[in-house]
Amino acid sequence: MNKKLQLIPVREQIFEGIKEMILMNTFKPGEIIPIDRMAEEFGVSPTPIREALIRLEGFGLVTLVPNKGARVAQITSNDVHNIWEMRKLLEPYAARLTANLELGAEIDELERAVNSVLRGEADFEAYMQTDLELHQTLCSHLNNHLLQETVQRVHQLSLRMRYFPEHVVQIHDEVMKEVSQEHLTILDALRRRDADAAETYVRAHIENGEKRALRALDSEAK
Numbered sequence: 001m002n003k004k005l006q007l008i009p010v011r012e013q014i015f016e017g018i019k020e021m022i023l024m025n026t027f028k029p030g031e032i033i034p035i036d037r038m039a040e041e042f043g044v045s046p047t048p049i050r051e052a053l054i055r056l057e058g059f060g061l062v063t064l065v066p067n068k069g070a071r072v073a074q075i076t077s078n079d080v081h082n083i084w085e086m087r088k089l090l091e092p093y094a095a096r097l098t099a100n101l102e103l104g105a106e107i108d109e110l111e112r113a114v115n116s117v118l119r120g121e122a123d124f125e126a127y128m129q130t131d132l133e134l135h136q137t138l139c140s141h142l143n144n145h146l147l148q149e150t151v152q153r154v155h156q157l158s159l160r161m162r163y164f165p166e167h168v169v170q171i172h173d174e175v176m177k178e179v180s181q182e183h184l185t186i187l188d189a190l191r192r193r194d195a196d197a198a199e200t201y202v203r204a205h206i207e208n209g210e211k212r213a214l215r216a217l218d219s220e221a222k
Contacts, residue, residue, distance in 0.1 A: 014042050015052040022061050023159040024128075027072045033062065035069045077214055080161055084210040086154045092203040094138045094151050099190050099198035101141055107191050110134055114187070117180045127176050128163065134183050137190075138202065161213050175212055182208060 008016075018038065021027050033053065039046045053070040056062045062070035113130045116122045122130075139151040182205040189197035 010042075010044065011048045011051060014038075014044065014048050015055055017042070018049075018052050019056060019059070019061065022056070022072055023156065025160055025163055029072050029074045029160075029164075031072050032065060033069045033072065038069075075161055075164060075213075075217060077217060080210060080213045080217070083154065083158045083161060084206060084213075087158060087206045087209075088203060090147070090151050090154060091135075091138060091206055092199040094142060094147070095186070095190075095198040095202040096195045098138050098141055099193055099195040102193070103137065103141070103190060106137060107187050110137065111184065111187050114180050114183045117176065118184075124176070127180070130183065131162075131179065134186065162209060164213060164216050178208070178212070179205075 018027075018033065022033075027033055035046045035049045035053070038049045042049070053062055053064060057064055057070065061073055063073060064070050110130065110133055113122070113126070113133070117127045117130060135155055139148050139155070142148040142151070182201070186198065186201045186205060189201050
């Protein structure tokens, strides 16, 4: 697949492309990202690939491996606890604010997509899109841009941990169903413009997500 785009500088495109592959678990924890293969995929020399990997090391997403490339950082239970602590502080409050808005059409569209997942009519990519869109809804309407940026930043850091359980084969379908049911509960609270319920359901959703991530880590360790 040719990942080259003309809309942004090629070095930034490469950095964002590799980062997304890590966050979405295309490259899994502990896996080596080979410089030569990535250079061929992006249609560039190895130099901008190395530069991107150095930047990603600064984000704590990879560890450079001499003469090989970079190894994707492992996910630890401490990583999960730290990220979810931030999510529990930020996202329920964002949900409370969002519940005060009239978002009927947006909610209708999301509910249709989530129900499609529950009926088994959608693949993992469609499921992931519903998850991303719901969490985007909870922050995209915030007037406090610092809060919005912070929620989005923590959200991005959480992605590879959040989708790690879905990549554990034994619990894949179970997790997709659990998460989708929780999404419907949150959407119902937003539709009713019930701020207390939205805050409560989002907090429960985040706490359940932390349990799922830790359960997946434990499953992989066995």
